[in-house]
Amino acid sequence: MTDKLSSKRRSVWEKAFLRDEEWRKEELREVVFWLIAALSLVLGLAFGVAGFRGLPCFVSFFIGVVTLPSVYWTSFLGLDDADFGGKMEILGDSVGTGAAIFVLAWVGTFTIFCA
Numbered sequence: 001m002t003d004k005l006s007s008k009r010r011s012v013w014e015k016a017f018l019r020d021e022e023w024r025k026e027e028l029r030e031v032v033f034w035l036i037a038a039l040s041l042v043l044g045l046a047f048g049v050a051g052f053r054g055l056p057c058f059v060s061f062f063i064g065v066v067t068l069p070s071v072y073w074t075s076f077l078g079l080d081d082a083d084f085g086g087k088m089e090i091l092g093d094s095v096g097t098g099a100a101i102f103v104l105a106w107v108g109t110f111t112i113f114c115a
Helices: 002-009 025-050 055-076 087-091 094-114
Strands: none
Touching: 025 055, 025 087, 025 094, 055 087, 055 094
């Protein structure tokens, strides 16, 4: 019983690194939002420093921000996206914000290192 109580008291960020936890939709969306934001920043910086250009970068970005978070919540957390309204319901507005972060980081670092 104490394990169940301590499970309810865990923060969202503690739960993000543990398997077999109970998740609410809002909690999962918050973790996915920040995961996509961090991934977008890392990809933007990497693509800018490497000097990558054009449409293949956008395609790689969108494949990454849809695939990696869904692998995270299905494989690592062991959750079924159908229980939360589907993949697009979980991703929600995160992809748009992530795209903005990606473009800003990509263009900024490309301008600094390659222009």
